Amino acid sequence: MPNMKIPDVAIRRLPVYLRVLLELGEKDEEIISSAELARLTGFSSEQIRKDLAYFGAFGTRGVGYSVEILIQRIKRILNLHEVVEVALVGAGNLGTAFARYNLNAHQDVRITAIFDNDWGKMGKNIADVEILPMDNLSGVIKERGIKMAIIAVPAFAAQEVANTLVNVGIEAILNFSPTKLNTPGHVSVQNIDLSIELQSLAYYTSSDDKDLE
Amino acid sequence: MPNMKIPDVAIRRLPVYLRVLLELGEKDEEIISSAELARLTGFSSEQIRKDLAYFGAFGTRGVGYSVEILIQRIKRILNLHEVVEVALVGAGNLGTAFARYNLNAHQDVRITAIFDNDWGKMGKNIADVEILPMDNLSGVIKERGIKMAIIAVPAFAAQEVANTLVNVGIEAILNFSPTKLNTPGHVSVQNIDLSIELQSLAYYTSSDDKDLE
DNA sequence: AATTGTGAAACACTTCACAGCC
DNA sequence: GGCTGTGAAGTGTTTCACAATT
Numbered sequence A, B: 001m002p003n004m005k006i007p008d009v010a011i012r013r014l015p016v017y018l019r020v021l022l023e024l025g026e027k028d029e030e031i032i033s034s035a036e037l038a039r040l041t042g043f044s045s046e047q048i049r050k051d052l053a054y055f056g057a058f059g060t061r062g063v064g065y066s067v068e069i070l071i072q073r074i075k076r077i078l079n080l081h082e083v084v085e086v087a088l089v090g091a092g093n094l095g096t097a098f099a100r101y102n103l104n105a106h107q108d109v110r111i112t113a114i115f116d117n118d119w120g121k122m123g124k125n126i127a128d129v130e131i132l133p134m135d136n137l138s139g140v141i142k143e144r145g146i147k148m149a150i151i152a153v154p155a156f157a158a159q160e161v162a163n164t165l166v167n168v169g170i171e172a173i174l175n176f177s178p179t180k181l182n183t184p185g186h187v188s189v190q191n192i193d194l195s196i197e198l199q200s201l202a203y204y205t206s207s208d209d210k211d212l213e
Numbered sequence C: 001a002a003t004t005g006t007g008a009a010a011c012a013c014t015t016c017a018c019a020g021c022c
Numbered sequence D: 001g002g003c004t005g006t007g008a009a010g011t012g013t014t015t016c017a018c019a020a021t022t
Helices: A008-026 A034-041 A045-053 A067-077 A093-105 A136-146 A153-166 A194-202 B008-026 B034-041 B046-052 B067-077 B091-104 B135-146 B155-167 B194-202
Strands: A065-067 A084-089 A108-116 A129-133 A148-151 A172-175 A186-192 B064-066 B084-088 B109-116 B128-133 B148-151 B171-174 B188-191
Touching: A008 A034, A008 A045, A008 A067, A008 B171, A008 B194, A034 A045, A034 B171, A065 A067, A067 A136, A084 A093, A084 A153, A084 B194, A093 A108, A093 B091, A093 B194, A108 A136, A108 B194, A129 A136, A136 A153, A148 B194, A153 B109, A172 B194, A186 B128, A186 B194, A194 B008, A194 B084, A194 B091, A194 B109, A194 B148, A194 B171, A194 B188, B008 B034, B008 B046, B008 B067, B034 B046, B034 B064, B064 B067, B084 B135, B084 B155, B091 B109, B109 B135, B128 B135, B135 B155, B148 B155, B155 B171
Parallel strands: A084 A108, A084 A148, A108 A129, A148 A172, A172 A186, B084 B109, B084 B148, B109 B128, B148 B171, B171 B188
Antiparallel strands: none
């Protein structure tokens, strides 16, 4: 089971398992079966077992999984066993909302540096983090060894920001701009394009036109 | 080629094609090949041809696709040939940012109703749309025949909101709350869970721990 | 008896490769 | 000659089904 290629889709399910497990931990649940996890997450029990097995066998046959051990393992796998610092580039509507949201949401991945090029915003704080000018970006990211960044700038500026981020050693980017970023293979990019989400959803609504083609 | 099952992943690529085509239209480009579309979108040319072919053959062999016709066809397919109204439930950080973003971003899918349960927000506007109390939700959505909704409320309230939306005839939901919604099969749900995006991205960063297990 | 871990089968999506058409 | 449209092959992911383990 080692040295097997782990699908990205499996990685994206791990945080869901983690959330449910943390809730169970709060309720002092000690053991959980894949069937019960399936009920709580909406994924199938086989899929859950397979996902977990990619990283080794840490359940007990006939019994189930230890909630506590599973939490620790998944945190390790996702590199969340210590606080992960993230830089946010772009303090517009989306960036600001995301920073505030992140403050409330959790502690394990934390926005600790915010950059913008609007001088009117300098010195202001979002979620207790000061907005810094873009000129400081390279210095701050290198100094603090930040590995992850969020791009929330307009489309026309996104590629240039990405290039800078790659140059200062960023390894993973969450990109909210509606652009395909060109990045070297060792950098992971996850795109969230809100327009695309809305537009593709419209497909699944019934058009109430009366005119057929 | 009719009556074939169209993969959801293909539907989600259509808005990307549409965006690029609209840009080409601005530049008065009249004909585009799948190879060129591939270059501009980052998808493969075969995939683009296959995606388009699901809906019928509207290219010309040896020539390419008419930009204008392709735009019209994709808009039709996605039900974007007339303005789509969307209801936003929850005017917190994320909801507000999304409404403002949507105002700037495009006109084809438009947030035209916003609901919240915070009385302090009533009467205020976001992006020229008045915030209404939750009590008005059913009435407004039915009256205007709105088919799509965005859920941007805290997790604990999300399922109840979803139930209400389903009851008043909503067919597609964009869910920002970190919850698996239980909805009947005819309702499409697209989840965007920002915590999950950040946490799964952390997997792809190099941990700089010195201690192995 | 219950539940994990896992090959094998099934399914879904992408890429290949080329016939068909302009 | 060039580019689309599409069966066939290939690849990736999920589900099945059951042996292994407690």
